[in-house]
Amino acid sequence: MTLPDRLRQEIAARRADLIALTQDLIRIPTRNPPGENYREICDYLDRRLRASGFTTELIRATAAPGDSDRHPRWNIVARREGARPGACVHFNSHIDVVEVGHGWSVDPFSGAVIDGKIYGRGACDMKGGLAASIIAAEAFVATCPDYAGAIEISGTADEESGGFGGVAYLAERGYFSPGRVDHVIIPEPLGKDRICLGHRGVWWAEIETHGEIAHGSMPFLGDCAVRHMGAVIARMEEQLFPALAARRTEMPVVPEGARQSTLNINSIHGGEPEQDADYTGLPSPCVPDRCRMVIDRRFLIEEDIGAVETEIRDLLEALRQGRPGFDYTIRELHRVLPTMTERDAPVVGAVARAVDQVFGHAADYVVSPGTYDQKHIDRIGRLKNCIAYGPGILDLAHKPDEYVGIDDMEHSARVMALALAELLGV
Numbered sequence: 001m002t003l004p005d006r007l008r009q010e011i012a013a014r015r016a017d018l019i020a021l022t023q024d025l026i027r028i029p030t031r032n033p034p035g036e037n038y039r040e041i042c043d044y045l046d047r048r049l050r051a052s053g054f055t056t057e058l059i060r061a062t063a064a065p066g067d068s069d070r071h072p073r074w075n076i077v078a079r080r081e082g083a084r085p086g087a088c089v090h091f092n093s094h095i096d097v098v099e100v101g102h103g104w105s106v107d108p109f110s111g112a113v114i115d116g117k118i119y120g121r122g123a124c125d126m127k128g129g130l131a132a133s134i135i136a137a138e139a140f141v142a143t144c145p146d147y148a149g150a151i152e153i154s155g156t157a158d159e160e161s162g163g164f165g166g167v168a169y170l171a172e173r174g175y176f177s178p179g180r181v182d183h184v185i186i187p188e189p190l191g192k193d194r195i196c197l198g199h200r201g202v203w204w205a206e207i208e209t210h211g212e213i214a215h216g217s218m219p220f221l222g223d224c225a226v227r228h229m230g231a232v233i234a235r236m237e238e239q240l241f242p243a244l245a246a247r248r249t250e251m252p253v254v255p256e257g258a259r260q261s262t263l264n265i266n267s268i269h270g271g272e273p274e275q276d277a278d279y280t281g282l283p284s285p286c287v288p289d290r291c292r293m294v295i296d297r298r299f300l301i302e303e304d305i306g307a308v309e310t311e312i313r314d315l316l317e318a319l320r321q322g323r324p325g326f327d328y329t330i331r332e333l334h335r336v337l338p339t340m341t342e343r344d345a346p347v348v349g350a351v352a353r354a355v356d357q358v359f360g361h362a363a364d365y366v367v368s369p370g371t372y373d374q375k376h377i378d379r380i381g382r383l384k385n386c387i388a389y390g391p392g393i394l395d396l397a398h399k400p401d402e403y404v405g406i407d408d409m410e411h412s413a414r415v416m417a418l419a420l421a422e423l424l425g426v
């Protein structure tokens with residue numbers, strides 16, 4: 001029997017285990033924020049992976065953002081050495097999930113199986129991917145016990161809130177450095193036959209316009225900060241949004257609408273604070289003297305982050321020159337540079353050949369519109385040989401009735417196992 005056939009059989013024989021593993025992971029609610037049950041899920045993975053011959057390390061990201069005694073940021077890194085020296089392939093999955101939200105027709109933490117799909121918060125993003133990588137590794141080890149190098153599997157905290165208590169923390173301590181790790185696959189739900197090479201960049205900022213408070217019956221005695229912010233938005237509509245839409249990228253970003261620069265206005269707050277829902281009185285008549293807007297600018301590998309920032313500052317400066325009374329401050333909140341792994345990187349080639357083998361057609365290369373933990377592996381770990389590849393439909397992430405297809409997980413596990421075979425010298 002050929003190696004691909006043996007791996008296919010080994011993985012097919014583990015189908016019930018794959019389902020149960022995914023359900024178990026979903027049933028540990030790891031909502032973030034605040035970051036619940038990280039220790040519980042790490043303990044679960046610890047038992048599982050030690051039973052499969054991995055040595056494990058539980059690492060708390062002490063004093064990382066979000067870490068507290070009530071909500072400690074636990075991570076697990078598991079490693080299984082091969083029979084002889086060689087490369088290390090690392091599967092990194094985040095263990096946190098986002099809030100549930102409304103609109104579910106099933107219990108989001110039950111792991112219900114309906115029509116070949118497992119439902120639950122985190123099913124596709126990304127406990128299904130984590131389970132597929134574990135099954136892939138176990139099936140591979142059973143089939144090819146004499147492999148070279150090492151396999152690592154990590155479960156890391158806080159990806160949904162920036163990854164500072166997870167991959168960033170580990171990367172700063174050398175866990176993703178070349179020398180320890182050679183190839184990284186992040187099983188995010190990009191689709192079973194797509195290889196995600198990287199992501200666009202991020203620049204978040206808070207803009208505040210300044211005015212002067214006065215009685216609302218005599219607004220001419222004050223200066224309305226909300227109207228000034230209205231002028232900012234009008235200028236964005238006239239100039240900035242059309243300019244961003246015209247800026248196309250060579251990055252294969254999906255969905256198609258994100259294959260350009262974008263800007264979202266995340267929030268605007270101006271005037272007196274909103275009262276609690278149980279407040280029954282009227283608001284007071286005041287001219288707002290402050291208005292704050294948070295913007296989320298996503299940029300392309302062809303753009304320079306300095307130019308991204310300058311473009312916004314220039315727009316505000318032009319208003320200060322031309323609009324009476326206009327004054328503002330701007331503050332950067334967050335920045336992430338775009339990243340894109342080369343198509344001829346070894347991990348890309350191995351996964352591409354495995355996709356071809358399993359599905360009988362070439363892999364699609366994509367880039368994610370939003371960032372994920374690859375940013376830390378690239379910037380802190382200085383490891384470029386990294387992709388996202390995993391089962392699940394990206395559009396379902398963070399939605400109600402999130403699910404992952406069981407067949408998709410099985411097929412992805414076959415791709416992962418074949419990639420291991422190629423990269424670990426079998």
Ligand SMILES: [Zn+2]
Binds near residue numbers: 094126372
């Ligand atoms: Zn994710």
